[in-house]
Amino acid sequence: MKDEKKPEWYDPGKADSFSSTVKPGVSGNGHGIEQTAKAGRFVKKTAARKIDLDALAAEIKEGNRTALAKGITLIESNADHDFQHTQALLQLLLPRSGNSVRIGITGVPGAGKSTFIESFGSYLCELGHKVAVLAVDPTSSLTGGSILGDKTRMEKLARNPRAFIRPSPSGGKLGGVHRKTRETMLVCEAAGFDVILVETVGVGQSEVIVRDMVDFFMLLVLTGAGDELQGMKKGIMELADSVIVNKADGPNEQAARKTKEEYNRILHFLQPATRGWQTTALTSSALHDKGIREIWEMISNFSSLTKESGIFEERRRVQTKEWLNDLIIDQLQINFFHHPTIKSLLPKIENEVISGNRPVASGVDELFKAFFEAKK
């Protein structure tokens, strides 16, 4: 996909419906427009985009929102030449990053994550914090970005000058979304955002991925004690630093408190997600702004405790190391599977292995030998 020329709101996942993609029908006419052989579409021919990265970095550091959005658009681009720019920009911003508390929020669809972020985020802005809201939504490239709709659900927060909301990057595998969200987080920190909220839908791998990029991880649940608790995956509860029973209001309030107690009992027997911290259940009503202050107090308490013990910094170091590891594996995969030698050899080996004529490891061995030979 060619996407050299894209405005702030460009969604790479929707390239086909993107209005500024020039449709076939005009031919190369000296206006810098040429037909791309691959896509059969027309794209504006641009010499590698000239970006004054020093100026952009300086503007981001001043907290300029347009510059911040521009930086994030660069991160989210899938174009090769943007990758180099992105890395140079991050290099400039790294010294200013890291000064925040990173909070992950997960929960089944409808648990109230977006409503919670609206309430919690607005509260933090009132306290004088600057809040960035990011999303990791592996389904967004399929559904067209459910979290985009959240901008309207977070109406109050979206208008708050102390808040910045960015929908999930789409058009890539979860691994790609993950890299981009981590980089976006660093850029937001450099722009002075001291609380980063990362929303993720409670499906599949995304919880583990978000756990690995935040300091504090919160699981939003609903009432339904007993059976539901038994059925809940222990694994997810062991990722959480806190379980919040949301929608504790109206006729549901009593039941929510009971569920909270039940969670606290169970959590006591589970392995805590963070050494030296007992995962705790609380209640909230995101809709009526109840329980919000207590949750922030808990997170502040968590921060000071883990900073004092060194666990906060240690986790960040481990996370960065794992990030490095993940990227190496990504690169290896891309290099390997996109290599012409592998592309031509793989179908043959696959056939041999599938038909039972060859041991799997021997097939792998031949592929790697051919790969390294071709790389010489």
Ligand SMILES: Nc1nc2c(ncn2[C@@H]2O[C@H](COP(=O)(O)OP(=O)(O)OP(=O)(O)O)[C@@H](O)[C@H]2O)c(=O)[nH]1
């Ligand atoms: N009564 C009550 N309703 C709530 C509360 N929080 C959220 N809701 C409602 O629950 C519904 C779902 O809330 P969302 O915030 O969209 O939930 P979500 O977890 O972000 O959902 P997805 O983005 O679809 O995964 C909405 O109709 C909210 O108004 C609450 O504390 N009390």
Ligand SMILES: [Mg+2]
């Ligand atoms: Mg939501």
